[in-house]
Amino acid sequence: MTAFEFLQGYSAYILLVVVFAIGLYGMMMKQNLIKKIMGMSIVQSSVILFFIVSAYKEGATVSVLDPALGLENPDLYLNPLPHTLMLTAIVVAVVTLGVSFALVIMIHKRYKTLHEPTLLELMK
Amino acid sequence: MKAIRILALAAFSAVMMVAVVHLPPKGDPHSPANRVENVLKGPVAGAYYIQNSYPDAKTPNMVTVILADYRGFDTLGETVVVFAGGVACLYLLRRRTA
Amino acid sequence: MNEVTRDIVLRRHMEGPIVSPIVHVCIRGLVPFIQIVGLYVYFHGHYSPGGGFQGGVLMAASIILLRMSLGLADSQAVMPNRLPIPLAAVGALIYAGTGLFAMVAGGSYLDYGFLPIPGLEPAMLRNLGILMIELGVTLCVMSTIISIYDNLLGS
């Protein structure tokens, strides 16, 4: 395998691992709760993109039946299974986000701040 | 403390990258998830869906057929997750306590 | 935007309409089109990208636009505040009920081929079953997103 082929095949995965790490960085290092939620949604997006990249086939078309291509050769269509799974995962991510904002609003109503160290101080 | 966290994160990403470069490359039509027959000579789900979704449900969009029929229970679970989120927000944020 | 302006914006948002006529006219023009697109996305999910979830989110977006321009109080006529959660339950029930119907008729759970509608071959029954459950998903998603918006705003 030449270096270029390697890059073509794996650059997407490697960059997605970087995105995953950025999201984790946001969750671990940032002290504002909304920033933490942003990090969380970045992590979720990276996992979703990871599945989508895995479904890609070179030279294949969108997974909607094209009468001109027929159904005999599966190599002509993208793998629809990861797409389906990730539709579910996106929905789950959105709902988790909604619930986390509800919690953030509850916290802000009680303590008037979203800075985590201050909150832990106030909770004592 | 901060340095330890960043080091842990860096180590984690390095390990992940080692794993990632052993996966089948992007766009490979013969990777285990994309091919027609698996190592046990059984059908692979992805190719089966492509070949049979139109005859089974007369619906050209394969993703819809998988979503609603082949893996319909996932979507029921998804609907219930959505419902759970709505119930959670309602009861967490409701102002009147009665 | 300082604290005071934010309070004014939010209070207006919750109690009365936004005064600007431009916003009113634009949103009144937009909402029906968004709803038609939402319905199209739901019905056309069989032939093109789309389906219950996307259609539901679009429908919810149209109602959220109304909430934004008219205020929470005046947009009650379109979607009353207490309706979303029962509607979401009804949506999920449509889904679960379709599956249960197929199970009672002799198949597995969610096996639409066994739906007791005469005169249709199993493939068409599956087509119909998919449409049914997508309706449930649309209802559930639409009302839940509206409910989350309402609750965040009204808290």
Added chain:
Amino acid sequence: MLPWLIEIILFTVLIVAALVALGLRNLLAAVVTLSIFSFMSASIMVKLGAIDVAFTEAVVGAGAVGVINILAILLTSRKSAD
């Protein structure tokens, strides 16, 4: 070669958007940047042929989540200490 380059450019914008969103102290700006992140991931999905998922991601990431996000920020505070 060219499709790969397009993909790399999209990924670069994605990563930059993620970093900027986490770095900004003005939360409203961060939310808008996060919408860019979401839109870029939808573009990558289109590039990879996942039209259904891209549609959902665009509707949700730029629409519903953006609205809920901005609403939450208006209801809480707009500034972040880091």
Added chain:
Amino acid sequence: MSDSNLPLLIPFIFLLAALFVPLAGSIRRWASQPLAVIACLASLGCSLAGLQRVFTSGTMRHYLAGWQPPIGIEFVFDPLAAIFCVLLTGVGALVLIYSGPIAVQEIMGKRIGFYSLAMLLLAGLTGMVVTGDLFNLYVFLEISALASYALVAIGDHRAPLSSFRYLTLGTVGACFYLMGLAFLFMTTGTLNMGEMARMLPLVNQQPQVVIGIVLILLGAGLKMALFPLHTWLPDAYTNASSPATALIAPIGTKVAVYMMIRVLIITGFPPIIAAISWVAAIGIIAGSILAISQTNLKRMLAYSSVANIGYIVLGVTLANPLAFIGAVLHILNHALMKAVLFMAAGGIFNKMGTLDISQLRGLPKKMPITTAAFLIAVFSMVGIPPTGGFFSKIYLIFGAIEASAWVFVAAILISTILNFFYFFRVIDFSFFKPYTKSDPAREQAGETMKMDEMSPSMLLTTLILSAAIVVVGVYNGELVDQFIARAVPGF
């Protein structure tokens, strides 16, 4: 409807009930609790029928929508799943009956929400137990997780922040799980557990498979609060309302352990688990030591949960039949014990108004029956025969001896002593600390302290569960021979 529908019905009844409880509750508010209890009992009936059928005629499978496994989703109802289902629905039903009076007092306005979320939680947990598909497992995981975040957040004023930390860590756990699943899916091309178990030996020892398994175990570890990843658990359990804690604490983390067991069975107990048993052993000791230094009763019980998860994970990862039996028996015991302890703690908080351990004097006089139930659970926690805890620890120790892992034997024994210490503090303060002469007002209060027990339904359910602890202990031989030994996978 044929018999093979039983595994479907167990989570499905909860799903339906979760939809009906808010509807019924908005019409008649009192109707929410009976409906939830009825659903739970119906599901318990299905679980018992399924248990009976599994142990007479073998594993049951239900193909959803009629599609065979690699194409569709299947539900697998094997002996282990049957035991877990009975445990979940049984404990759930009793806790829901218990929660009636206390929910009125603690979370009056949010009762309907509590019961609908409880139904969703149980639906998610039982679904995770019966499903045979790895992605379906993720969906159910998220249902149960969302419900438990919301249940934790309905509590005192610190609850939302605890719930937020639980939410972020839980979501990261779910993302780790999904990432690991992506690795396994891309290597094998299937999501079905049975098929993956047959395919993984062909690709074993490749780095992406090993790291995928590690990621999944990391996700499960975050969900079950294994020692270094436990940071969300004490806050969440302490700040949630009493009925919510009594519901989540016994069963919530156990299902994550079940998930781990399933993944380990699929992957054929890879060598990496030796590292996890060391982590678990450290967790046993650290959890016990942290528990000693707590002053709040619920917080102390939460740390003891961390230690007990260590026992269970140690038993699973020792990878021999005796230790596995010990782990399953300990899951059973620990669910019962923690249910009794948290239910009693809820009653104590309700009547005494505090959970500070040093304020508990006069407890036996005030609430004798609750104290008796509490003591039975404490004996089981420490491991005094004939309670169940003794036997599960014996099995774990024998398992460790069989694996020649003397360090782990020592860890279990040391932690038993530590267990004794931290529970002795509670007993000491409630039984033996006299009312000092220097504080006449308190002495007066102590002498006039009337018996003031929990309401009958709470008392009855607590007693049933504490009787169950003794029953599990006395009949442990039959239990292991008849049920648990047949759920042991091949090692």
